[in-house]
């Protein structure tokens with residue numbers, strides 16, 4: 001491996017030795033065989049060595065979208081991003097998230113060329129846990145009904161659900177906070193804000209004009225106009241501009 005990484009791995013190894021001699025031996029075995037896997041990256045994140053994470057990603061030492069050994073997570077990537085949050089390693093979150101966009105364009109929340117040509121703006125609702133756009137990876141809605149057995153009626157009865165319509169990320173299976181099926185569906189509607197889902201005809205559209213000073217005329221001239229949601233200030237899509245004749 002390259003000398004800088006060797007130094008960082010050695011520094012990390014010293015930290016690990018203090019934490020657990022057993023883990024340290026396992027770590028040395030892996031690094032000795034030039035293996036940088038999920039476990040090595042877990043500790044690289046825990047002890048804040050972004051250089052090791054970057055090296056592993058740049059040199060394709062592992063496939064981040066393979067299943068995680070930690071069964072709480074669906075992929076190595078989602079496990080490591082959760083680890084970054086736990087240990088507040090923001091640099092590593094950026095590394096792990098940006099590599100998603102390079103290797104898996106479907107996770108990208110930027111419109112692809114094809115979409116630009118068709119003048120479509122993909123709605124975006126990012127799962128906070130795995131950073132996927134649920135409109136790309138899919139989502140499930142659960143909890144519409146809860147059934148209990150009623151002794152008095154001697155049959156199953158439907159009871160009111162305290163958490164109706166929770167939306168679950170199709171990639172990592174985590175619940176999206178403050179998100180209902182109505183919100184997700186409204187985001188996809190032409191009249192709905194593509195960020196908060198509020199009906200633009202109800203919350204209004206903010207019209208922000210930028211004026212630039214023109215030295216020749218010694219006055220301000222209109223440079224550009226931006227339209228955004230009256231509720232959350234997110235820019236509205238091109239298709240919506242057409243729809244509302246803006």
Ligand SMILES: [Zn+2]
Nearest residue numbers: 127130169172
């Ligand atoms: Zn997710």
Ligand SMILES: [Zn+2]
Nearest residue numbers: 193196229232
């Ligand atoms: Zn909005």
